[in-house]
């Protein structure tokens with residue numbers, strides 16, 4: 332299937348659907364990285380007040396919906412490029428932003444973000460096992476610093492996004508609070524031995540489905556920031572015939588595991 336192909340190559344589109352994630356070396360250029368870094372720091376240091384700032388699981392700084400408090404996160408080149416990516420993946424004329432956040436791991440930040448699937452957060456305290464999230468929603472994780480395993484880049488297990496949610500538990504934080512941190516109940520189920528780390532230059536991004544197992548490590552460096560800007564886009568108007576093509580192609584690739592759109 333060839334739809335938009337404004338940002339991604341056909342090979343990248345195919346890889347995304349096969350693996351459930353994709354690393355994009357350059358989503359935005361250095362000027363936009365700089366603008367977003369400045370905005371990011373203004374929120375983290377309190378120059379711009381953000382009532383939705385909290386410690387995820389009591390351990391890692393998270394700012395929910397930064398687009399509400401800073402115009403740089405409401406309109407920027409990453410969102411525009413993200414919408415192009417959605418066109419490439421789904422052939423949709425438009426993609427809605429349904430969520431955005433910042434997760435900050437400064438130098439020396441000691442905590443991992445444990446293995447999880449984003450769909451596990453859909454219910455409080457955790458989504459029941461077997462839940463199948465529509466794959467028409469994509470999470471974008473934009474690196475505003477150069478990232479690798481040492482400062483907490485994203486790591487994924489490929490090819491698992493056609494399974495439903497696994498059992499998750501509250502790793503830390505109040506189980507009834509939306510700021511709780513979730514983790515696979517049995518980490519072996521995530522198959523961390525198959526993890527693919529995604530080092531990126533600043534301005535690069537990863538994209539993944541809500542069912543793709545992923546983690547980030549602590550920032551073990553003494554002098555490197557790790558500022559992640561994250562948003563979710565959902566394909567708003569996938570034409571029926573294309574959705575059908577897309578489902579059929581998915582079914583052919585994954586016999587017996589067709590997902591619910």
Ligand SMILES: O=C(O)CCC(=O)C(=O)O
Pocket residue numbers: 434436444449483545546547559561
């Ligand atoms: O940025 C991080 O450290 C973790 C991000 C993540 O796992 C997520 O957004 O689901």
